[in-house]
Amino acid sequence: MRALTVVPLQPGSAEVRDVPDPPPGDGRLLVEGLALGVCGTDREIAAGEYGWAPPGRDRLVLGHESLGRVREAPAGSGFAPGDLVVGIVRRPDxxxxxxxxxxxxxxxxxxxxxxxxxKELDGYGSQLWSVEPQFAVALDAGLAETGVLLEPASVVAKAWDQVERVGARSYFAPERVLVTGAGPIGLLAALLGVQRGLDVHVLDRAEAGPKARAAGALGATYHSGPVAETAERLRPDVIIEATGAPPVVLDAIAGTAAYGVTCLTGVSSSGHRIPVDLGRANRSLVLENDVVVGSVNANPRHYTAAAQALAAADPAWLASLITRRVPLERFAEALESRPDDIKVVLTLGS
Structure with missing residues (x-):
């Protein structure tokens, strides 16, 4: 079978090559790979910034945003051939x-x-892959074209779970949320906010284009001005930060109404230095009972919640988030970041 592989920490090593098919009869689901979402993590691994090959190997099969269809399922697994599935990314230590x-x-x-x-396990960027039944998530049959969005949706399902758990430390009835960043994470975070009945606002640098259209079609209000000014005007109860840009992160932390929750989901690159008035930030957090929480990855209950959210969403809106589909053999195009991209997807079919 064909798979997208890379030598971690070696820039320019990404290559589609033949690799062995998954071994049969090992208690796992055998899955035909349909699609693979591409994100910043994949681009960073392909650029040689980090990543870990499986022990004893030089190459890693890339990809963690999966979508596949079951070919073979062991008896009692809860799955059957033809089921649409996504594989969970992380495994316990x-x-x-x-x-x-x-x-x-x-x-x-x-x-x-x-x-x-x-990290140390082959990904889902192959025409066939296998997964333990307990680390597979069934999808609604209607998500055959857009189920590849489940992994990023699981990240924001966890973010909302964290926000609500933190808020529940006292009376918490949020009405307004500001999402900073209109990439897949930001727009999916906005989707889950709309599904919660909140007044949702999305902020991004782009003044127009597919991101603005996606936010508007969702029923959210789109902004492209400075974060601090927008937050001051809106006074959101919740901010979900999805850019990782240090100046945006700082303005988000200081931007909620009293007793607000800021959830950081974007990962910042190191080496950026900006002046910070830590005393002012501390004063605001303490006197207003604010909370800042970081959130990354997801566990099975978040995947389940995300699958339910996607099944309840407008299929046309979900489809609008996938702005490019690229065949596996042209993977280099998918690893390019283009201004109008929201989500780029590799198609894995032979």
Whole structure:
């Protein structure tokens, strides 16, 4: 079978090559790969910035945003041939740490977890892949074209879960949310906000284009001005930050109404230095009972919540988030970041 592979930490090593088919009869689902979402993590691994190959190997099969159809399923697995599935990314560490031992491996405390397509486990960027039934998520049949959005949707399902758990420390009835960043994470975060009946606002640098249209079609209000000014005007109860841009992060932290929650989902690159008035930030957080929480990855319950959210969404709106579909053999085009991209998807069919 053909697969997108890379030598981690070696720039320019990404290559589609023949790799062995998954071994049969090992208790796993055998899945025909349909599509693979491409995100910044994949681009960074392909650029040689990080990543870990499986032990004893030089190459890693890339890809963690999966979509496939079951070919073979062991008896009693809960799956059947023809089922539409997505594979969960992270696996608990082998010790395990207390979080992993309780099924919360997205919150692993010792860093010894593994991740498909990222850390020590082959990803889903192949024409066939296998997955343990307990790490597979069934999708509604209507998501055959857009189910590849499940993994990023699981990330924002966890973010909303974290916001609501933090808010529940006292009376919490949020009305307005500001999402900073209108990429896939930001727009899916906005979707889950709309589904919660909130007044949703989305802010991005682009003044017009597919991101603005997607936000408007969702029923959210779109903004392209400075974060601090927008937040001051809106006074949101919740901010979900999805850019990772340090100036945006700082303005988001200071931008909620009193007793607000800011959830950081964007990962910042290192090396950027900007002046910070830490005293002012501390004063605001303490005197207004504000909370800032970071959120990354997801566990099975978040995937399940995300699958329900996608099944309830407008199919045409979900389809609008996929702005480019690229055949596997032309993967280099998918790894290019273009101004009007929202989500780029590799098609895996032979």
């Amino acid at each position: 082998p010790r395990p740490c207390p979080a992993c031992a309780h099924g919360e491996f997205d919150m692993c405390r010792n860093g010894e977890y593994t991740e498909r397509g990222i």
